[in-house]
């Protein structure tokens with residue numbers, strides 16, 4: 001070792017040489033080996049490396065140091081929430097979201113102003129608590145609260161958690177979809193619509209709540225002919241039944257509207273439960289949810305009928321979902337269109353034509369949550 005040290009001395013600082021010389025050698029010479037100094041035994045453990053990061057991280061990015069009183073144990077004990085949303089909230093609490101002030105910190109000249117209000121810089125508390133847009137969002141949301149008296153977003157979230165798990169679940173789903181709305185505004189230039197965010201949040205909430213039934217709807221349309229389909233499943237994705245209907249329609253919007261109506265009518269069979277209707281037509285979802293929108297005169301009667309059905313006790317909300325998340329209803333509608341099938345299935349097992357789509361959805365959701 002001494003020979004090795006004399007060779008390496010020019011490469012080392014005097015402090016390092018001094019530290020090496022202080023190492024006590026045992027009575028017997030043993031071969032040198034690499035050790036992990038952060039654990040007692042000198043072997044690497046993830047626990048010791050985690051402690052190392054926690055001890056060394058700057059206070060600005062440490063959620064625990066920002067909020068030492070945050071109820072982390074209760075936070076991690078919350079069940080029946082999408083893991084994706086729960087992890088998003090953890091990232092938010094850890095100040096790990098790519099907010100505009102953060103990006104601006106690394107890119108000179110980057111516009112840090114909040115895209116929602118255009119008044120102030122977008123930091124964590126501004127975006128989720130203090131922006132005039134988010135204050136209106138919270139007040140009109142299903143939570144229906146004024147947030148002026150909360151000092152930080154951590155304060156608001158810990159208030160939900162200390163209240164009960166349901167308050168946290170709802171708040172977390174609203175935060176997640178508000179963030180997605182903010183991203184759509186930035187990247188796709190799509191204006192944020194509170195009604196759609198509330199509906200999407202309620203559906204995300206329902207996905208993990210026992211007793212809730214989700215009915216996906218879709219339509220296939222070609223040359224004035226259409227097939228509509230609706231499929232019902234519980235919160236575990238267990239198949240409960242499906243229905244198809246064929247007929248004529250003047251446009252694809254009318255066909256989609258008829259599919260939503262089919263799903264809403266199908267929901268009446270599950271009166272003891274709360275049904276959530278999901279379809280991939282944004283325009284039809286908006287027509288049903290927003291009475292202030294102008295409706296094509298040919299479709300006014302159908303939209304009104306759908307609105308009446310959506311206000312029944314068995315229906316909780318009607319919401320939009322991307323087409324890639326609606327493939328089971330899409331497959332059923334295509335099959336019904338191809339073979340002109342007007343039928344209803346209440347059997348324990350789904351019809352063979354959608355088995356593959358159901359299997360695909362299960363595998364992709366298990367990867368994506």
Ligand SMILES: [Zn+2]
Nearest residue numbers: 114116117131
């Ligand atoms: Zn703002």
